[in-house]
Amino acid sequence: MVRTAWRNVFQAPMCVAVLTLASGSGHAAAFQSPPPSTSPPTPSPAAAPAFSPDDPLPIDGRIVRGELPNGMRYMVMRHAVPPGRAALWLHVASGSLNETDAQRGIAHYLEHMAFNGSENFPPGTAVDFFQSLGLTFGRHQNASTSFDRTNYRLEMPDNRAETLAKGLRFLGDVAFRLTLPEDEIDRERRVILEEKRTRLGAQQRVQEAWIKRLAPGSTLGERLPIGVEETILGVTRKDFEDYYRAWYVPANMTVCVVADLDEQAVVDAIRSQFSAGERRPAPAPRPTNVAPSPEDRAVVVTDPELARASVSVLRVDAPRGPVATMGRLREQLVEQIGVIAFNRRTERLVDQGGAPFLRGGASSGTFVNTVRLARANATGEPGKWRDMLGSLTGELRRAILHGFDEAEVADAVREVVAQAERSAQTESTRTAVSILSLWDQNLSSREPISSAAQDLELLRSLTPGITASEVSASFAGLWKSPGLTFVVEMPEGPGVPSEPELLRLGATSMAVSPDAPEARARAASLLASIPAPVAPASVREHTPTGFRTAVFPNGVTLHHRAMDYRKNQVNAAITLAGGELLETASNRGISDAAAVVLGKPATGTLSSSDIQDLLVGKKINVSGGSQPDGMGISLGGSPDDLEAAFQVAYLLLTDPKIEPAAFDRWRTSQLQSIEALKFSPRGALTRTMASSLFPPQEPRVKPLTEENVAALSTELAQAWFVRLVKESPIEVSIVGDLPWERALDLASRYLGSLPARPAIGPATHADLRRLQRPQGPIRVAASVPTRTDQAQVMAGFYGTDLNNTPDSRLLTAASQIISTRMIREIREREQLVYSIRTSSQPATVFPGFGMVLAGASTQPDQAQRLADKIHAMFDEFAREGPTAEEVEVMKRQMDNSMDESMKEPSFWLRRSQSMVYRGLSLDDVIAEPDAFQAMTPEQIRAGFARYYKPGGMFSILITPDQKANP
Secondary structure: OOOOOOOOOOOOOOOOOOOOEOOOOOOOOOOEOOOOOOOOOOOOOOOOOOOOOOOEOOOOOOOEEEEOOOOOEEEEEEOOOOOOOEEEEEEEOOOHHHOOHHHOOHHHHHHHHOOOOEOOOOOOOHHHHHHHOOOOEOOOEEEEEOOOOEEEEEEEOOOOHHHHHHHHHHHHHHHHOEOOOHHHHHHHHHHHHHHHHHOOOHHHHHHHHHHHOOOOOOOHHHOOOOOOHHHHHHOOHHHHHHHHHHHOOHHHEEEEEEEOOOHHHHHHHHHHHHOOOOOOOOOOOOOOOOOOOOOOEEEEEEOOOOOOEEEEEEEEEOOOOOOOEHHHHHHHHHHHHHHHHHHHHHHHHHHOOOOOOOEEEEEEEEEOOOEEEEEEEEEEOHHHHHHHHHHHHHHHHHHHHHOOOHHHHHHHHHHHHHHHHHHHHHHHHOOHHHHHHHHHHHHHHOOOOOOHHHHHHHHHHHHHHOOHHHHHHHHHHHHOOOOEEEEEEEOOOOOOOOHHHHHHHHHHHOOOOOOOOOOOOOOOEOOOOOOOOOOOOEEEEEOOOOEEEEEOOOOOEEEEEEOOOOOOOEEEEEEEEOHHHHOOOOOOOHHHHHOHHHHOOOEOOOOHHHHHHHOOOEOEEEEEEEEOOEEEEEEEEOHHHHHHHHHHHHHHHHOEOOOHHHHHHHHHHHHHHHHHHOOOHHHHHHHHHHHHHOOOOOHHHOOOOHHHHHOOOHHHHHHHHHHHHHHOOEEEEEEEOOOHHHHHHHHHHHOOOOOOOOOOOOOOOHHHOOOOOOOOOEEEEEEEOOOOOOEEEEEEEEOOEOOOHHHHHHHHHHHHHHHHHHHHHHHHHOOOOOOOOEEEEOEOOOOOOOEEEEEEEEOHHHHHHHHHHHHHHHHHHHHHOOOHHHHHHHHHHHHHHHHHHOOOHHHHHHHHOOHHHHOOOHHHHHHHHHHHHOOOHHHHHHHHHOOOOHHHEEEEEEEEOHHHOO
C-alpha cells in the first residue's frame, strides 16, 4: 500500500516531528493544545479489533492492472495532473544485489547503455529524439538503479496517441531490444567512472566502509549500485548480455503509465510494444545471506577528513516480508508510533540543551527487502563521542524500562493521522510522476498499492485500539541483545576507541537503569489574544494572472493568487529585506545565526518545545532562513490550518527568542562545516569563487570562518533579529487553494498589525549593493589537501541582472542550447564529466554580478582540458551562435517546461514573493513563453556575445594535493 503517513525510514531521522499542523478551528481562535496526560504506561488489553489480522489490505480500484501473455505486467491510471500529458515508467525488479562478484556495477552500467543503442533508437539518437519533442534530459527523461530495482521514466509533453507510442517504443526497446554495441560500451566507461568520482569524499568513504560491515557474511555491502572500477573497466558485451537475458525478462518487469488518457487506449498501446519475449518464470533474487548477529559487536570507522562524530546502536535482522495483511500493518504502525514518540522525546532533550549531541533519533524498517534494521543514532563533536553514546543509550534504556506515557503515544498518533489526512486531501492533484514513484516503491516491496483515502480509513480503524503499553513493548523489542552493533564514525586521531573498547562501553551503557521521565506541563495556546485586523490602504488587481496586491498602512506589501491546481494546498512566503546585506566584517554571519529561530521558533513565554507541542497534528509547516539580502519565512500545507502557521509567524515577528541551545548547535555545526570544507574540492571551489569573482575585501560574499563564528553570541544574534523584524520592509505572497477574502483576513491580522516600517521596493538598501567588479580574464588554479581524487572546474563569465528581462531571457535560451551541446561534446564524446550544464544566474543582490556558468567534477589531470573545452564552446557560440534547428529544439523545450511550470502554484509563489523588492513585473512573466518563441538564432548569439568578453571571463580550477593530506 502507499503508506506515505507511516512509511519506513532506513536512515535515522533527526526528528520525525516537525512544525506540522492539522485540522483547525475558526479563523479568530488561538490554537490550543489538548489537556496533557502524565500517566505512565500501564498494562491494559487493546480494544478488540474490528478486523481479522489475516484480512488482506485493500487495493486502489482506480488502477487498471493486467498481465500480457509473455508475463509482462502493466499498471495504468487515468489522471490529469498535469493535464494533457502522460508519464511512463518501466520497473525492472533487479538491481545491484542480483550481480555476481564479477558483475559488480553492471546493473547500473546497463541502465546507461539503455540510452546508447537499441533496435528503434540507434546509438546517439535517443536523447536527441526526445529533446526534439521538448523533453529535457535529466528532467523529463531519466533512469536510476538501486540495490533491488532499476527504473526508466519519461514525462511526455502531450497525450497524443503517437507521442505515447513513441515513449512506449523506447521503453519496449529497453525491455527487449537493446543492441549493446561494443564501441558504445567502451565509450561509456569513463562516464561511469566520472559519475563515481562525483560521489567521492569523506562521507562516501565512511558510508561505504560502514555498510560493508552492516551485515557480516552478506553480499549487501559488496553490491553498491555504482559498482567497482575493475568491473567498469573490464566488463564485456557478453557480461551485459548475460545479465540482460537473466533479469530483463517479461515476468520480472512492470510497465506503468499515469496519463490524461482513456485507460483502454493506453493498455492497447502497451500491448503493441511489450508483447515480445517468451513467457518464463521471473528469476529468483540472488540470496544476500543477511542474518542476525549471534552476539553484540562493535564497528569503528574513521577518516582524517571527517569533522564530526556519529554514534549508533543498531540491530540487523532478516526482513519479515511484505506488509500485506491488517495484522502486519497494525504491527508496523505500532512500531512506528514508538519510533516517533522516541524521536519527539529526543528532540525535546536536544532543544532544551540537555543532550551532548547536535541531533539524534531512531528509525526502524526494511531496506531493499533484504535487511530489517533498527537504528538509534546521534551526531555531534568528535571529542564528545563517549558522552553522546552514553546519552543516546541512556534514552534508549529509559524508553525500554519505562516506556512511553499515554500523552506521548497520543501525540505520535495525531502526527501519523495528520500526515495521512494531508495525503488524502492532496491525492487528487498529486503529480503523475509522484504517483509512479510510489508505485515503484510498492512494486519493489511487493506490497499492495492502496489509495491515500484507503490508507486514512485504515489508520482511523487501527489507531483507537493502540495502547501506550503495547507501543512501549514494541519499541523495547527493537533493541534485543545479543545482536546489537555499536558504531562510531569519527576523524582519525587521538581518542578513537578500539572496537573491543567500544563494545565494552556499549554493553555497559545498555545496562544502565535511568529514572522514568519527569512529567511536564504543556502550554495552553500560541497567543493570549488575537490581534485586531488592519484594513489595507490600497488593493489592486492584475487581471491577466488573477493576482491581487494589497499595501497595508504599516508598509507591508501582500500578493495573493487563488489556485486550486493543487487542491487543499497553500503556501506563503514572507520576505524581510536586509539580512546578510546589512552585515559588516565585524558581524559576518550574524543573520545566519539569528535565523536559527526560524527553524526552532520560540518566544519570550513559549519554548520551542511548547510550540512544537501546540502544533502536533496540524497539517502545515513553518520554516525559514537567511538569504543574501533578506530573511525568509515559509508557510505551507492545508488551508484549514494556515492560521496556526500565521500565528507562529506573528510570534516570530513580534516576540522572537533565540534559545541558547539552538545557537550553540548552530555554532558547533558551522565550525564542523568549516573544518570539513578545508578538505573538500567543492568547498575550495566555493571559497575561491568568492575571493576571486568579488572584491577581495568584501566580507558579505565570503564563506564563514572560525573567527566569524567565534565573534558571535546568542545575545548578539537576538539583538540582530529583533532589529530586523522591527525595521525590515516586508513583502508577502500567498498562493494556493485559498480565497482572497481568507488570505486578506489572515494578512490583515497577523501582518497588517505589525509595527510600521518603510515600504519595500527596488531602492531598498540600494546604497549597500554597489560593488566594483574585478577585471577579467580571471584565471585561478588552487589545490586542496585531500585524499579525494577529484578536481572541480568552474568556467564562465559575468552576465546580466535579473531586472534586465530581455537579456535574462536570451542568456537562458543560450544556456539551454549550450547545455545540450555540452552533454554531447563534453560528456559523451570527450568523456570528461558525468554531468554538466550551463546556467545563467542573473544578479539579484549585487548589480553587475550576474554569471553564466558551466562546471563539473573531473579527473584531476583533466581539469585544465575541461576548462579550456568549456571556454572553447562559449567562444564558438559567441562567434557563430546556434543553428536554426537548435533554436527550434530549445523553443519546444521551453514551451514544454513553461507550460508545465506555469500551472504550478509554486512557480507563481517564486515569481511573486519578492517581485516589488526586485523591481519585476507580472506582465513580463506572462509574456515569457511568447518571448522565447519569438527569438531568432542571431538574437540569441548577439545577446550571448554582448557579455562574453575577455574582461568578464573567468576560470577556476581546484585540484587535490594528496601529499598534503593530513
